Amino acid sequence: MSALQATYQDKWDELADIKDELAARDWFPGTSGNLSIKVSENPLRFLVTASGKDKRKRTAEDFLLVNEHSQSIESTSLKPSAETVLHQRIYENTNAGCSLHVHTLSNNVISELYGDQGEITFQDQELIKAFNIWEENGSITVPIVRNYAELPRLAEAVAEQIRPGIYGVLIRNHGITAWGRNGFEAKKHLEAFEFLFAYHLKLKQFTV
């Protein structure tokens, strides 16, 4: 292990554990999804998943360290996730310490059903307390952006939606990127969003 690697081993292990838990939920179909965790703030350094891997597998080549331009800063043949720039923009625009991107059936269907509206809001749901919302009439909104093929443009579209009270952005027919101050909170937010999406779709089956 290099001296540099020793400085981020704890973060590596934390992200690897989160990856295993999301994999157990089957949230990485077809090698989709990417995860990152912040290692330092100034200058920005974060670990991000290597591109194109089967994220269900736990290996020594799962993550690499990138800089504030989403470029690898270690000598490696691994490529950072194609969507690293989205993680970069989230770290630039929020107090996030961890950012998680997954493609699920529920988040894709919700993004298509409400894509023209540009957002979906949930209210009267106990689980919005996962976002630290405790008022009786509190609500949580998830913006929905177009799935721009050009990744810097997509990252810009996501960044444009970031404001206080936003903890995740849906990309239409693609997936969700959710974040939190640390790995625990990012996973809590992602799980809560996915529960709300699945609940909404289930309820729709029983109502006209």
Ligand SMILES: CSC[C@@H](O)[C@@H](O)C(=O)COP(=O)(O)O
């Ligand atoms: C294999 S489809 C998914 C990709 O196009 C992409 O959206 C994705 O989430 C994973 O890309 P990756 O480069 O492995 O991080």
Ligand SMILES: [Zn+2]
């Ligand atoms: Zn994706």
